[in-house]
Amino acid sequence: MGSLYRRKKRDADGEWRELPTWWxxxxxxxxxxxxxxxxxxxxxxRRILRTREGDVEKGIPINPQMGKVTFEDAAKDxxxxxxxxxxxxxxxxxRRIDLALEPAFRGKRLMAITTDAIRQYSVxxxxxxxxxxxxxxxxxxxxxxxxxxxxxxxxxxxxxIPMLQEDNTRQGFFEPEQFAAVLKYLPSALxxxxxxxFLTGWRLKSEILGLEWRQVDWNGRVIRLEPGTTxxxxxxxxxxxxxxxxxxxxxxxxxxARKKRGQIVPLVFHRxxxxxxxxxxxxxxACEKAGVPGRLPHDLRRTAVRNLERAGVGRAAAxxxxxxxxxxxxxxxxxxxxQTLREAAVKIDAVGTLLGTPADTSASAQKHSx
Numbered sequence: 001m002g003s004l005y006r007r008k009k010r011d012a013d014g015e016w017r018e019l020p021t022w023w024x025x026x027x028x029x030x031x032x033x034x035x036x037x038x039x040x041x042x043x044x045x046r047r048i049l050r051t052r053e054g055d056v057e058k059g060i061p062i063n064p065q066m067g068k069v070t071f072e073d074a075a076k077d078x079x080x081x082x083x084x085x086x087x088x089x090x091x092x093x094x095r096r097i098d099l100a101l102e103p104a105f106r107g108k109r110l111m112a113i114t115t116d117a118i119r120q121y122s123v124x125x126x127x128x129x130x131x132x133x134x135x136x137x138x139x140x141x142x143x144x145x146x147x148x149x150x151x152x153x154x155x156x157x158x159x160x161i162p163m164l165q166e167d168n169t170r171q172g173f174f175e176p177e178q179f180a181a182v183l184k185y186l187p188s189a190l191x192x193x194x195x196x197x198f199l200t201g202w203r204l205k206s207e208i209l210g211l212e213w214r215q216v217d218w219n220g221r222v223i224r225l226e227p228g229t230t231x232x233x234x235x236x237x238x239x240x241x242x243x244x245x246x247x248x249x250x251x252x253x254x255x256x257a258r259k260k261r262g263q264i265v266p267l268v269f270h271r272x273x274x275x276x277x278x279x280x281x282x283x284x285x286a287c288e289k290a291g292v293p294g295r296l297p298h299d300l301r302r303t304a305v306r307n308l309e310r311a312g313v314g315r316a317a318a319x320x321x322x323x324x325x326x327x328x329x330x331x332x333x334x335x336x337x338x339q340t341l342r343e344a345a346v347k348i349d350a351v352g353t354l355l356g357t358p359a360d361t362s363a364s365a366q367k368h369s370x
Contacts, residue, residue: 002024002049002052002053003025004023004024004025004042004049006017006018006021006023006060007023008020010247011032020040021036021037022037022039022041022042022044022045023035023036023037023045024045024048026049026052027055027057033052037049038299041042041287043153051104051156068154069109069149069155070107071102071106071107071111071113071153072147073106073154074149075097075101075145075348077152078145078148079093079094081144081148083290088161088206093137093141094272096141097138097141100125100130101138101141104124110146110155110158111155111156112143113159115159115160115161115162117251118161120136122164125138126326128175132165132166138164139163143158143161146159146161152282172296172302173299173303174198174295174300174303178290180288180290182194182286182293182295183286184290185286185289185290186283187282189270189272190276190279190282190283191267192247192250192251193269193279193298194279194283194300195247196208196244196247197300197302198300198303198304199244200238200244201303201305201308204297204298206309207225209267209276209277211225211268211269212266212273213255213266213267213268214266215266215268221239221240221245222237222238222239222240223237223238223244223248226238248268251268255268258273285296294363308357320329
């Protein structure tokens with residue numbers, strides 16, 4: 001059985017007196033463990049002792065520094081976890097920590113960061129003009145810090161971290177004629193990768209701009225993304241369509257011409273032999289000239305999903321093509337537009353005809369229009 005006690009200290013007169021903080025003593029693996037509860041309340045100290053004794057009974061390793069981890073310690077562990085797992089968003093989350101989380105929670109122990117404090121943080125960030133989506137990314141990082149601390153035996157539990165409602169689901173997509181108009185105003189070096197994004201729905205920056213000819217299998221008529229090179233770390237393969245074949249054939253002709261001149265370019269899409277790093281300005285200008293301002297290159301990903309749905313491609317195959325790992329994410333991109341709804345109405349009318357329901361609704365339409 002464990003016990004509570006208070007340490008004693010000799011005062012200026014040489015007398016021994018008890019200090020107000022309670023300590024606990026218990027046995028673990030044959031050793032006597034002593035630990036400050038950092039509280040002057042006996043009931044709280046006794047609760048901590050019961051917790052320690054319960055952990056000993058269950059064989060749970062006990063860390064005497066449990067609960068003393070600071071925000072700075074947790075942030076360091078969090079960033080080390082990102083480095084160890086080679087996560088590409090390391091620099092982004094570090095900026096979010098340095099600019100937002102660290103100023104708010106500097107010097108605090110994790111156990112002192114309560115749900116109320118987190119709600120106040122969200123309100124302060126909103127007042128400062130941060131979007132809910134940005135705040136949620138910061139809260140997700142904080143939640144991960146708590147989880148890592150618990151796994152490392154530095155913390156018992158974490159508080160409820162309320163996330164904010166996001167209303168940022170975009171509805172943008174391109175009809176073929178709209179995208180053709182944008183292509184007309186783009187520099188030649190950018191037409192290829194953006195057309196490839198329109199056809200496949202692949203991620204532009206991480207999957208298309210780094211695509212190399214070694215990943216193009218002409219005999220098998222497929223293009224491969226190797227495991228570990230995609231956002232979700234899974235490999236991916238897409239088969240040639242006639243449009244993809246025509247696009248890659250044009251790019252290969254340029255590659256072969258450069259090779260004859262002594263310039264070897266491993267990239268499928270490039271600008272004067274170098275990797276394309278930024279196309280935002282050219283894209284924005286082309287969209288404005290084409291009469292579709294405000295569109296994003298990422299809208300091409302939504303467009304590809306919509307086109308796959310229209311073509312009747314099964315969801316499992318469509319998810320494999322565009323690289324969505326879960327059905328929930330795929331559904332966010334699977335936008336039902338007016339044209340798709342009209343096509344659905346035609347199919348419903350066809351079924352109605354089979355059931356004996358009049359399919360010709362022209363008389364009804366004339367009646368309502370009158």
